[in-house]
Amino acid sequence: MxxxxxxxxxxxxxxxxxxxxxxxxxxxxxxxxxxxxxxxxDNPIELFTKLLTAPVTKVRYFGNVIEMMIPIAFSGLAVSLLFRTGLFNLGIEGIYFIGGVVTAAVACTAIDSYVLHPILSILIPAIVGGLLMLIPGFLKAKFNANELVVSLMLNSIYLGLGLFIIKNYLRGIDTSAIASPAFQETAMLDYIIPNTRITISFFLLLIAVFLVYLLLYKTRLGYSIRMTGTNMKFALYSGMNAFTLFMLVHFISGFLGGIGTSVELLSLYGRFTWIVLPGLGFNGALMAMLGRNNPVGVLISAFFISYLAKGAEVMALGSxxxxxxxxxxxxxxxxxxxxxxxxxxxxxxxxxxxxxxxxxx
Amino acid sequence: MNLADFFASVLTTSFVFVIIRVAVPLVCASLSAYTAGISGMNNIAVEGIMLMAALMAVLGSYWTQSAWLGLLIAILTGIVMALMIALFSMRLGANPILVGIALNTFATSFSIFLLYLFTKNKGSSASLASKILPTVDIPIIKDIPFIGDIISGHYVITYLVVLAMIVIYLLIYKTPLGLRIKAAGLDQEAARSVGVNVNRVRIISLIISGLIGALGGAYITMGYMSVFVKNIISGRGWIGIAVAGMAGSSFPILIITTMLFSIFQAVTNIFLLYNLPSELINTIPYVAVLVGIIIFSITETRKRKKGELD
Structure with missing residues (x-):
């Protein structure tokens, strides 16, 4: 019984x-x-099967799934921390753009080291991303400014500022498009799995998921984040200074966003070519929602959505x-x-x- | 840039006419975000609503070969989308902001999906013979010098939007329903306790929000331009949300801010003619809203602190 x-x-x-x-x-x-x-x-069964199974039919397709997953998983992690704290900030979209410009600036500089150059090209955008996220963080923490509105305005401002920098100070002369010069070969990340364009960024992502998990569930800061998300008043009584909490969450979020955009560019692009907001930050918000603001959930969601997106792409060919x-x-x-x-x-x-x-x- | 030239191009009737032209969709976006927000039900899907309405205006007027029926279809689309927020947040317990984010991303791709189905083109609807709404010459007024040039000769929707502006103002400030809407937004428990049907009031607000947002979307493809192109709303909905967020519950601040924004936008267009860095100039309106919201938040915080001390 x-x-x-x-x-x-x-x-x-x-x-x-x-x-x-x-x-x-x-x-x-x-x-x-x-x-x-x-x-x-006319042949729905065939198309539907393609949608569901195409990504596992070729190594290259499955590689594409992982490639698509990485940037939205990073932005998903970044946004999930904000959402978890009860902050509806969509600024990661702008961080991806301006962080990409910073990546281009570092990656185009001559640094003669295959180790140091990629590290700097990822770390500097990450720090800049973190610092820039402190702007809406400070305004929220200090003056209770509506973070959604502030972040949306900043997105548009970063877009204009980034394009201005690319056009005037970082313009590739070998191309007619509005783009940065080609990144130095030393900065680019190497493909580590044959037939795919998967780079070390995949492992960086796994580490990030693990660290965010630890942060959320094993630290005092994480406890404050989770409690504040369920009840904003908690932040006031929790002992942890609400100001410090908001600033830290924003910084970490921007930092993750900076990594996400830099590894995307250093793995798949070779030069900065965005002329509109890439949409990766907004997609991250969806991943955060799908994954219920849980780091592992975000990773699974990003994989699942990327899988279907690749399936849809293959299905759409010639249909x-x-x-x-x-x-x-x-x-x-x-x-x-x-x-x-x-x-x-x-x-x-x-x-x-x-x-x-x-x-x- | 020659300053005299600049003022010469700003201080003309046609410039004021341009401001009104630019302002119409922005007013719609602001009103859409405002009417929903004031009832306590944030609608951040304004961008998506305007986008879908813009597309359905084109498709609808092409199918029916009537601009008015096209407008009607666009408005219905807007209302349906706004009601989705009601459905998912009130009945199914999702956070309205999250629903808004989802609807916006949905509209971005789904508009292209529909565009492709009916035109086999993912970029523009140029191949469809869609209709545009007529312009109106107001008799007598149009013959008055200066004023006639400014307020006559706009698209029908422009006058509808002015009408909507007045109606929404009267509704919110002068009717019992408006009082209930504001009560639901201020404190839903308190509103419930005095017998306000909070859900019904919010659904009404969302319907108005969807309607006016759709009007703005239709204006873009049936007046301002005559075709639908990918991402044609280009952030106007977000601007409306920003302005409404800044204005809070104050209707006058909402309209003044939107008009200031429109003037900025129109001036920006003139600056662009003078070969200044267009990317930076394009950000001026956003910087303006940002500065506005910072000042607003600081004064609010000061007020609150002062209140605590007293």
Whole structure:
């Protein structure tokens, strides 16, 4: 009797319930996508299979998945820390842009070392990113300025400032496009897996996930972050100075953003070519939501979304269904996963049933 | 740059006309963010609502071959999107800001998705014969020198937006419903305790928010321009959110700030003609809002501190 009880997967367990909820959300999102494909195409089964399986058919495709995952996982980590503290700051988008310009500045400088140059090209943008995030952090901590609005304004300002720097001080003369000169060969990160463009940045990401996990769950700062996120007033009573807390969170977030943008450019680009905001920071916000602001969750979400994005890309080749179908999958998923009450009634019924069963036995 | 030239181009009727032209979508964005925000239900999907409405205005007017039906379809799209915020945040318990972020990213890609389906082109709707809304010459007024040149001859939506501005002002400040909306935004528990149906009030606010946002989106593709191109709203919705965030619950500050912003934008356009660094000049409006919000926050903090001391 007792054996049967423990074996039964109980929906009353919060963790199990969240997983079931996520799986159901995925099924709904994919189901909806399938319906759309059926409407648009003559061979829906083939296309849908491609969407789901294409990334594992070639090493190169799977490599692409990892390549796509890295920048949005970094920005997801950065945003998740902010969200977790209850700060709706979307500034990582701007940090990716201006951090990219800083990366270009360092990577174009001649530093004759294959070790020092990449380290500096990642570390300097990271520090600059952290410092720049202190602007909205300070305004929030000191004057309670609306961080969402401030960060959005800063995004546009960084875009203009970054383009100004590229055009006037960091313009590549060997190209007609608005872009920086090619990065020095010493700065570029090497591909470490054959047939892919995966670099050391993959391991940096894993380390970052681990460190953010430690920070959140094993340190006092992390405890303050989690508590403040559930109740802003906590920050005032927690003993940890709210000002210090906000500043630290913003700095770490910007630091992660700086790493994310630099490894992206040093792995895949070779020169700075963005002329609009890259969208990687906003995508990070979605990853943070999907991963419920948990570092491991963010990593899994970034992988999952990148996997589907690659699948959609392969599927779109030579078919009537554009790759933007990803928008439907992503939006439905994110919305359902962030809905606290989605399936809650069902869960409550289970709770009730279990409660009555316990009472009877 | 010659200063005299600059003033010569600023102090003309056509410049004021340009300010109004630039201001219309920004006013819509601000009003959209304001009406939702004041009820305590932040709508940060304004950008996405305007984008989808801009697209549906083009598609709708092409399908129906009527500019007015196109406008109607655009407005319905805006309302549906705003109601999504209501659905997910009120019924399903998601944070409205997160829903807004998701809707914005959705609109960015989904607009291209639809554009491609109907035009086989991911960049622009130029191949569709969509309709634009007519301009209006106001009789008598149009013959008044100076004033006639400024306020006559705009697109229909411009006058609709002025009307909407007045209606929203009256609604918020002069009607019981407006009082309820503000109450729901200030303290929903207190509002509930005196019998305000908070959810219903917020849904009404969101519907107005979606409607006015859509009007701004349709203006872009049915007046300001006559085609839809990728990312055509280019941040106007975000500006509206910033302005509304700065204005708080004050309608006059909202409108004044939006107009200041529009003037900045129009002046920026003139600066660009003088071969100044356009990238930096483009940031002037954003810097202005940023400075504005910093000053606003500092004075608010001072006020609060003073209040605590008293």
């Amino acid at each position: 007792t054996k049967k009880k423990t074996k039964k997967i109980s929906l009353t367990n919060e963790f199990v319930f969240e997983i079931v909820k996520t799986l159901i959300s995925i099924l709904i999102a994919l189901g909806l996508t399938f319906v759309v494909i059926v409407l648009l195409s 009537d269904v554009p790759v933007e179908i990803m928008a439907i999958i992503q939006a439905v998923l994110v919305l359902l996963v962030s809905s606290q009450y989605f399936l809650r009634k069902w869960r409550e019924r289970q709770l009730l049933k279990e409660g009555t069963a316990n009472e009877l036995s």
